[in-house]
Amino acid sequence: MRRLCLHHAAGIAHFAFKANNRNASEEKTTIETLRQLAEHDANLGPWQQLARGILPHLNDLQRVMLLPSSNASGGLPSSMECAEKAVEVFTNLIRNQIGADRNITVETVLPAADFENFHQVMDQLERAIRRCASHFALSDMVIDVTGGQKTTSIAGALTTLDKRELNLQYVPTGPAAKRGPKGYRVSTPTFDG
DSSP, X not given: OOOEEEEEETTEEEEEEEOSSTTSOSOEEEEOSHHHHHHOSSOOOHHHHHHHHHGGGTTXXXXXXXXXXXXXXXXXXXXXXXXXXXXXXXXXHHHHHHOTTSOOEEEXXXXXXXXXXXXXXXXXXXXHHHHHXXXXXXXXXXXXXXXXXXHHHHHHHHHHHHSTTOEEEEOOOGGGGGGOOEEEOOOOOOOOO
């Protein structure tokens, strides 16, 4: 079942999202900007949580790196199967939100990881960090574990323990999701001896 359609009109990409629940009508919601997707009242699928995670960072954001899975989950295909579409959608939603004069790169980190395999997820995170480290300080990076399986959340948390300057964020579900992501940075207390 397709949950997203892409339409180009008047030079702006419009996306039609279908609500992500069994009781929803077949009617689709037209979305043009990242904010519209993030703040929409209906549950428009997992990409909505990603939009909510990106939105607060738009003023300073330069790059979004998507880490796709190689395995299907909950009757849905692997995120690798729609990674190319995700790059296109988020590139356009962000551009529609901030204007074409500022460029934010949206890309995937390949190869995709089996999200049930902790070591593959850790390797994928490390590849993403290495790709960004030549352009950005660790303190300027955020690992968002929203929508992932427990292994991705654990890998994200452990990566921030290993690299203390990294930030970890999670977008809650339900009504709390509209308040935006919760951010975490690990700090270790010091004791005066």
